[in-house]
Amino acid sequence: MxxxxxxxxxxxxxxxxxxxxxxxxxxxxxxxxxxxxxxxxGGNGAGTNPEQLFAAGYSACFQGALGVVARNEGADISGSTVTAEVGIGKNDEGFGILVNITAKIPNVDAATAKDLVEKAHQVCPYSKATRGNIEVNVAAA
Missing domain, CATH: 2.20.25.10 (N-terminal domain of TfIIb)
Structure with missing residues (x-):
C-alpha cells in the first residue's frame, strides 16, 4: 500500500x-x-554507476528491515551483513535489472536465518517497491 x-x-x-x-x-x-x-x-569504469548505487541503497535498506524483523522475533543478528548484487542486461523492452540479496547472519541457525530473510523481504521498502517489477532473489548464507 x-x-x-x-x-x-x-x-x-x-x-x-x-x-x-x-x-x-x-x-x-x-x-x-x-x-x-x-x-x-563499454564505459571507462572510472566512476560509480547506477547499479552500484542501487545495490548500496537496497542492501542498507534490507539490513534495516532485517533488524526490525529480528527485534520482533527476538533474534540476535549482530555481526550480520547483507549483500545486494544488481545485474543489468538486455530484455525485450531494452534493458532491465535483477537483484540477488544474500544475508549472512552468524548467530542464528540456518532455518531461523532463512525465516528472518523472508520476513525482511516482505517489509523492506525497496523490496516492496520492486515487487512484481523485477526479479529479486533473497537467500540466507
Missing part, C-alpha cells in the same frame, strides 16, 4: 547531469559522485 504525501518523514533529493556518463549529487552535498558506465558495458 503506498504512503500518502502527508505521511512522508524524509525526502532524499538527488540530481544527475550527463546520465550514465556524468555526475549525481544530493541537495545536501553528502553524496557527490562521478558516474560512468562500467567497462562491461
Amino acid at each position: 503506498p504512503i500518502q504525501s502527508k505521511d512522508v518523514l524524509y525526502t532524499a533529493v538527488a540530481t544527475a547531469e550527463g546520465g550514465r556518463d556524468g555526475r549525481v549529487a544530493t541537495d545536501d552535498g553528502k553524496l557527490d559522485v562521478v558516474v560512468n558506465p562500467p567497462k562491461e558495458m
Whole structure:
C-alpha cells in the first residue's frame, strides 16, 4: 500500500547531469559522485554507476528491515551483513535489472536465518517497491 504525501518523514533529493556518463549529487552535498558506465558495458569504469548505487541503497535498506524483523522475533543478528548484487542486461523492452540479496547472519541457525530473510523481504521498502517489477532473489548464507 503506498504512503500518502502527508505521511512522508524524509525526502532524499538527488540530481544527475550527463546520465550514465556524468555526475549525481544530493541537495545536501553528502553524496557527490562521478558516474560512468562500467567497462562491461563499454564505459571507462572510472566512476560509480547506477547499479552500484542501487545495490548500496537496497542492501542498507534490507539490513534495516532485517533488524526490525529480528527485534520482533527476538533474534540476535549482530555481526550480520547483507549483500545486494544488481545485474543489468538486455530484455525485450531494452534493458532491465535483477537483484540477488544474500544475508549472512552468524548467530542464528540456518532455518531461523532463512525465516528472518523472508520476513525482511516482505517489509523492506525497496523490496516492496520492486515487487512484481523485477526479479529479486533473497537467500540466507
